[in-house]
Amino acid sequence: MKLVVILSRVPFPVEKGDKLRAYHQLRCLSENHELHLICLNDTPLHPDAVFELKKYCKTVNIFDLNPFGLFFNLVWAFITGRPIQIGYFHRFGVKKQIEELIEELEPDHLYCQLSRTAEYGCDIPISKTIDYQDVFSIGLKRRLNELPFWKRIFFRIEYERMAQYEETIYHLFDHHTIISKADRDLLPFYEKDAVVLIPNGVDFNFFVPDKEAAKRYDLVFTGNMAYPPNIMAVEYLVKKILPLVWEKRPSTNLLIAGTTPHSRVRILSESRILVTGWLKDIRPAYTASRIFIAPMQIGTGLQNKLLEAMAMQLPCITSILANESLQAKADIDVLVADTPLIYAQHIIFLLNNEEKAAKLAKNGYHFVKSNYDWEAATAILSHLIEE
Structure with a gap:
């Protein structure tokens, strides 16, 4: 199958959890599918990133998130009731370019990692999957008691909006995945049992014990x-x-x-x-x-x-x-x-x-x-x- 994969970050180097999951899924999926990668990017690009990712992807398309549009998109998120972090990763111009690229590629399926990318894929009229990975809304909720009062107000609003958004996007995708049963049980909607468990893994060829190493x-x-x-x-x-x-x-x-x-x-x-x-x-x-x-x-x-x-x-x-x-x-x-x-x-x-x-x-x-x-x-x- 021809797959388009949309990520909220460039998955190289793999120093963060979402990058790690994306990188290894790309590596494994490439064995049986033709992959076309779309990445949002808000940091300096590693010089080896495109080279490394082209080992597994036929095309690598990186869309820089212009910081000058950030304020407008945060206001858009606030007015429309979306979470701020969805506004942070959203750009109307980038969305249009991505939709045009996907139309040109004519893929069989669209795979979006994290709710941050849902806005870019939800209107594409093909079969599609959203990977929740974990439950962002609960992560926000668990931070509430540790925050000062003024931050707590903002995070409570963000938590409530994120919970609503996680339910909303469920109905916009054909398939849904998450890392663990513990996280699936925390999803804020009744249809959670239909979300498929896709655990992470370990690269056992890379993480090899060294019994001779000195313990400092x-x-x-x-x-x-x-x-x-x-x-x-x-x-x-x-x-x-x-x-x-x-x-x-x-x-x-x-x-x-x-x-x-x-x-x-x-x-x-x-x-x-x-x-x-x-x-x-x-x-x-x-x-x-x-x-x-x-x-x-x-x-x-x-x-x-x-x-x-x-x-x-x-x-x-x-x-x-x-x-x-x-x-x-x-x-x-x-x-x-x-x-x-x-x-x-x-x-x-x-x-x-x-x-x-x-x-x-x-x-x-x-x-x-x-x-x-x-x-x-x-x-x-x-x-x-x-x-």
């Missing part, structure tokens, strides 16, 4: 460090959990590795905490560490960082919230916690029991190997598209 850090956290759930997670780790660990084990150190660290993250750096910023290759952060920890407090969707760490055979500790999407067996594949004390106890236990830590790491590896494979997951998507 006790704990590691990875991710996009400008993303609010990640910012909150490392603040919780440093301010609530580590002081309890340091009471028993003062030398315990932490590596925070990931792109564009927010000022709230950079300020956490001290003698026992290293904040790296962007790493071209994230694997050395895993191999240099004894334990991966992801104490996620808010957010939705599957934590790719957990899949990567498990694939690298690190023992992992995470929150009950994050494990709802992961669906690992607590105390067998992963350790879970819901209070700083329990997190601290898990950390100390693993650091003091290498044999138990190795067993947990091995179980976690077999869990992701059995459940999170890009080829198997994308085969479900391919079958759905072909219906």
